[in-house]
Amino acid sequence: MINFQYLRTTTSKSALSLISKDKNAKFLAGGTNLIDLMKRGVATPEKLIDINHVPLKQIELVGDTIIIGALASNTAVAEHPLIKEKLPLLAMALNAGASAQLRNVATVGGNMMQRTRCGYFYDTEMPCNKRQPGSGCGAIGGFNRMHAIFGTSEKCIAVHPSDMCVALIALDAIVVLANPKGERKILFKDFHRLAGDTPQLDNNLKADEMIIRLEISVNQLAKNFHYLKVRDRASYAFALVSVAAALEISADHKITEVRLSMGGVAHKPWRLTASENFLKGKEASATNFEEAAKLAMKDAKGFGENDFKIRMAPNSIIEALTVATSKA
Amino acid sequence: MHSSDSKNNQGDSRRDFLKKSSLITAVALTPTIALKAAEGQADERFAELFERIPLNLMVNNQTYQASVEPRVTLLDYLREELHLTGTKKGCDHGQCGACTVHVDGERVNSCLSLAVMNEGKKITTIEGLANGNELHPMQAAFIKHDGFQCGYCTPGQIMSAVACVNEGHTNSRSEISEYMSGNICRCGAYPNIVDAIVEVSKGGNKI
Numbered sequence: 334m335i336n337f338q339y340l341r342t343t344t345s346k347s348a349l350s351l352i353s354k355d356k357n358a359k360f361l362a363g364g365t366n367l368i369d370l371m372k373r374g375v376a377t378p379e380k381l382i383d384i385n386h387v388p389l390k391q392i393e394l395v396g397d398t399i400i401i402g403a404l405a406s407n408t409a410v411a412e413h414p415l416i417k418e419k420l421p422l423l424a425m426a427l428n429a430g431a432s433a434q435l436r437n438v439a440t441v442g443g444n445m446m447q448r449t450r451c452g453y454f455y456d457t458e459m460p461c462n463k464r465q466p467g468s469g470c471g472a473i474g475g476f477n478r479m480h481a482i483f484g485t486s487e488k489c490i491a492v493h494p495s496d497m498c499v500a501l502i503a504l505d506a507i508v509v510l511a512n513p514k515g516e517r518k519i520l521f522k523d524f525h526r527l528a529g530d531t532p533q534l535d536n537n538l539k540a541d542e543m544i545i546r547l548e549i550s551v552n553q554l555a556k557n558f559h560y561l562k563v564r565d566r567a568s569y570a571f572a573l574v575s576v577a578a579a580l581e582i583s584a585d586h587k588i589t590e591v592r593l594s595m596g597g598v599a600h601k602p603w604r605l606t607a608s609e610n611f612l613k614g615k616e617a618s619a620t621n622f623e624e625a626a627k628l629a630m631k632d633a634k635g636f637g638e639n640d641f642k643i644r645m646a647p648n649s650i651i652e653a654l655t656v657a658t659s660k661a
Numbered sequence: 662m663h664s665s666d667s668k669n670n671q672g673d674s675r676r677d678f679l680k681k682s683s684l685i686t687a688v689a690l691t692p693t694i695a696l697k698a699a700e701g702q703a704d705e706r707f708a709e710l711f712e713r714i715p716l717n718l719m720v721n722n723q724t725y726q727a728s729v730e731p732r733v734t735l736l737d738y739l740r741e742e743l744h745l746t747g748t749k750k751g752c753d754h755g756q757c758g759a760c761t762v763h764v765d766g767e768r769v770n771s772c773l774s775l776a777v778m779n780e781g782k783k784i785t786t787i788e789g790l791a792n793g794n795e796l797h798p799m800q801a802a803f804i805k806h807d808g809f810q811c812g813y814c815t816p817g818q819i820m821s822a823v824a825c826v827n828e829g830h831t832n833s834r835s836e837i838s839e840y841m842s843g844n845i846c847r848c849g850a851y852p853n854i855v856d857a858i859v860e861v862s863k864g865g866n867k868i
Binding site: 334335336337338339341361364365368369371372381383385408431432433434435437438567568569 | 712714730731732734753754755758761767768769770773774775777778780821824825828830838839840841842843844
């Protein structure tokens, strides 16, 4: 690992002041992705600002809003009674990600900030537009079994690997960002971005900003939910595809509210808006689930090795909806 | 007897050789760095890059004061500086769990944690589990159930297993497997590892 300057801070104000002074500086939270990238020579920051002592670990209910601090660990969130009761989809998705060791250290903000990536991004001998803009994409025409089928660009077909984020986009979370002038709030769905012509950018966080907390409204989606993660081994592997499904079902079995999103299929967590719109007001039935799954796949595009996802994804959507709605 | 002694000697001398050779490397490098800095071409930033950070931590109930380069991982600090070589380096990328230690009671991959991030923390490694000559119950259970073959992943497996029991994720064999999935055993001792954890969690031994 190339050496770097290490600074530690205890307030978000000083963290923001430090980051704004140096464009080659990065925040260090759990470090489970960043340190890994630094060991591979993929990330080479000159300065790390350790923010682990900034007091942003709260998990609490304020009015009708659940607040989750950016530095709460993935384990702390997944195991918290409030989250288990009010946002079980989030707890389920978190527990499907990484390993117990990594979840103990990885933070909510860090999980969001982990790089959208693939094997070519990690291999500094290979071309990768995300790592080195203009060098080409090794995955297009190369090994692309794990890659995206939605919203791809000619520059990059990597996927965002988070499970947590797939649940958060379904839950309409709000991301609160701090900057030297104050705070701003953005919708979770607007935090991450598609690769487009600038695959080096994974999200819309500005250089002088930091994630402070998440705000999630208490909802009625805590009963009929499921997070389905399909992967090469039973645990501790990235998703081939994953589906977050949460619904509100009326007494006469009508879908009054539905949230659907996918992981492992795009450069960002992928919300299935067309499928949601179709399902709203309809009966929770196998026929409708199949139609919703078909709608979700409208613009899917395979790259060879990942063509199987075009069949696996709709089946996974149907399965997630079926499991979610069969909970009594 | 004789052959086992000579084996130990070989092991020791190999480790000593590695230590000496890395010392030589360090000595060989230092003057060049110092020279470059002295040439006046290096700015303050250059000097800062080589700054060592003071570090205070407690490892296995013993306090340590040191100064380390920021890039030194907790794993390398434990192994190379404190010579606590029970904690293993497997993949060095958080994928295998061989480097698992407890930080303030929670299991973490020491390969993905910088030593300096652990200022003031309490670290427990595999060397800190036994009570003198008395094995920790999880160590005893691993031996009883033959929970290893080559043994390389075992320190990490045991540290993770102790945490798994303390976290309460031992309600079924499948839950144990799920919560132990961050520890890879290429010999495939998984069923026996789960047996050991089941026994300890059921109070066959106190933890």
